[in-house]
Amino acid sequence: MDNKDVVIAGGGPVGLMLACELALAGVDVLVVERLLEIDPTIKAGSINVPTAEALYRRGMLPALQEHQRLAYEQMKAFRGGKAPSGPPPAGHFAGIMVSSAGVDFADPDFRDAGPAVSVVAVGQQAIESVLGARATELGVEIRRGAEVTGFDADDEGVTVQLSDGEVRAGWLVGSDGGRSLVRKLAGFDFPGTEPAITGRQAIVELEGAEGLRRSWNYTPTGLYAHGPVPGRVLTVEFDGPPEDRDAPITAEEIQGSLRRVTGVDVTVTRLLSATRFTDNARQATTYRKGRVLLAGDAAHVHSPFGGQGLNLGIGDAVNLGWKLAATIQGTAPAGLLDTYTTERHPVGEWVLDWTRAQIALMRTDFRTSALRSVVKDLLETAGGTTYLAKKLSGVLHRYPIEGAHELVGSGAPDFKFADGTRLGEHLFDGKALLVDLSGSEELRDVASGRVRVLTTKYDGDLTGVLIRPDGYVAWAAADGTVTGLDEALSTWGAQSRS
Template sequence: MHDVVIVGAGPVGLFLACELGLADSSVLVLEREPEPHSPWRTDPLGMRGLFATSVEAFRRRGLLEPLLTISGIHDVPGVDPDADEPSPPRGVGHFGGMVLDPAKVDLTALPFRLPSPAPESVMTNLDAVETVLSERAAKLGVEIRRGVTVDAITQDEESVTAHAGEHEYAARWLVGCDGGRSAVRGLAGFEFVGTEPLFTGYVMLATLADPEKLNPGINLTPTGMYIRMPAEGHIGMMDCDGGAFDRSREPTREHLQTVLRRVSGTDVTLRDVQLVSSFTDRAKQTTTYRRGRVLLAGDAAHIISPLGGQGLNTGLGDAVNLGWKLAATVRGHAPDGLLDTYTRERHPIGAWALDWTRAQTTAMRPDPHGQAVQGVLRDLLGTRDGTTYVFEKVSGASVRYDLGSEQPLVGRNAPDFRLEDGTRLGDLMQDGRGVVLDFSTDRRLRDSTTGWENRLRYAAGAAKNDLGVGAVLVRPDGVVAWAGEREPDCEAFERAVGRWFGSPEV
């Protein structure tokens, strides 16, 4: 029997497998597709953007450099980890097709950012992400079986079993990371609620007879939206038809040309279409992320429109949050209720991501109501405050879990503190343990970490910028669990450690 069976070998399932493997858990990953590679996972169709918190998660596990290398990124402009202040973002993206100017981001409104070797965002593709994670998972002893379709799930108080035809895969826990059409979600009886779509979207690789008729980049029009990607013939479209065409029938060249002409307002001609797929802005979420010994992460827990690139990043955030908690539960030293904090912390983030895309699709509607909303938003998003607001949201800088503390750092993704010897927080997190950074002159927290060495790493020294705190306790997922004053309260620190890491080892 394995400790954990993960269904789905996409980025979310593989990242979760790596987190569990890092903690010496026995992990089996089951994947329906027999082969890991396809044109939909490589450039250009498999292109995806990783935002700041996701990029930082890869860096904290020593995976960022391999990812940049395999993605063909050898130089990241604007990244200066030795600078006194963080660099301005190179891009903000768009909101409902309205592209924002990164020069308008107010850095003074982002008090918890510090210079980091990690860029604010990385453009890569699914194949690169999965290759890096698969290689790491294999090194950690994770087993991946492909061509396995799960068709039933049974569980009791002690274990859970995934059934695939005549085969059974038993484990103490099972996690569904099997995408928007998750089999695990339905088989385990999760309630899935939300809203129906306003549009049908298309992504295609096609040959255009007259590509000069389409403007490059993101183009929001009175009749929809189209995106002309940098790669020749890579086109995205969004047609506000109520999602009527999504996977209901095969999109022909004639249909795609009609839609492209309507949303672009041109008479552009499609010569031929090599690959095409459709999607919608359907927005749904399970009411809980756990039922008994079955948990969900990524698109299995929430389906989010590709608009704004929140789906992959939200799913990776789920994996980072769940991994260490499930590992501690498997190893038997999790404090009471630790696994329950997964739903409590991540469900609101998923709900926000759904609302974020709903707001964008509402503003894109090609009717007087949508156009009126769009006009107001253009004025607001064109301001410094408006651009900064969007950047905070899409980068993850505004995410803060409610951990019951008024200290403003607690509950946030930890800044990349740098000690006087040059060591950075991200350098200390590669083994998956929590980290105590003690900036105090008397190193008063050192004795308080005795007994937790297998779960906590202690590091002391003055910081180049300590943001006004004397010490921080950082969970394995990079979230600040406690922050102390210039002379930290050891008793308060020990209570925080006990809350998140259980009892000390004797």
């Protein structure tokens, strides 16, 4: 029987990101994925700032930039070779497209994200490709064509039954999607709300496409989107969930939905990729039961509106990775692994409510239509546009970390130091970092032998900043004080001097 520190069920972006984080910390991990190749079905088409930063901090920014370049070429082709005119969109809420022209980027919540902030248009398959290559570089074993069929967990570990054998592991992580077998077998509670819609998204070849309007459009019978890449269509109908979620999606089904929602007599001549979705919204009450953990869609499901699903899962993986590694290696302080649920569950709750609110605003009755007009007016104000941009970009995400400085609990700004380097360039190894910005001998004395220290200069009044492995600020102070640093180092994994 094989022995591993961790078995990850599911080799999508979340499972691969977690595997990379664990491998970077020296953990022996096996990823089990039933699909032989990356699923080509159309999925998420963009990422937010925390996701881009997470990949940038691990050296994957150049690969993301190349995938974004290719995505922009596709968008340009959809427009007949013309580049988009005017400012890019800030995003959409319930299909209400909002321009970035009114966003107040001077708002302090738009901290310096460095070069990662420019990487947005990167799809799920591209992320999976980048992470798969990185996992392979790190020596992760990715076993495709196999899947978890069962497991037996005890106080010492988990015996995992696979379709091609058996593995003994210290821990099992379910990142096996919204219908997670790991979640079901482990008995996680998964409360939530029932679905009310059927959504369909596809890449098709069409006759009659000239009759479709671009972007998002409301009609008396639903909602549809056309573009921004060639052949992409999306429909939403408010007639309840599909009778059979597992039935194959046909060209006739997509064509029928398009005709009902748009009123245009289009013909689908070829179906290249298609998926159904609903607004089923559920969340596990905890993300850990003993030696079994959940991440990504296995821990929370919701409609795709607002593009938060991929980002939410990557955030789970980056938060969990270093904590699980420290637990395995015996360096974690008491309770560290439990902060995974404490910190990530509220973010998941927000996403579920954000998507529920959009479904409510998408309904086709007259009262909702009137409400939608009011919300549209509010979103197009300077305050409304900035609020939407901050929410969708993820810059408001914070963790409940104790500390007096305003940076504590937030993702670290990508400080540009006097030597020309940026913070993200110093985080490629996945370890915690204490940045000494004032040449403080007292700071270095407190940190000696406990954490990496980078002594450098920065145009500001900060004494120093303690960055956790996931890029979040665990301690910061100004004006020469080091109060709270010793406690922060102990709380987040550094050994006490005593």
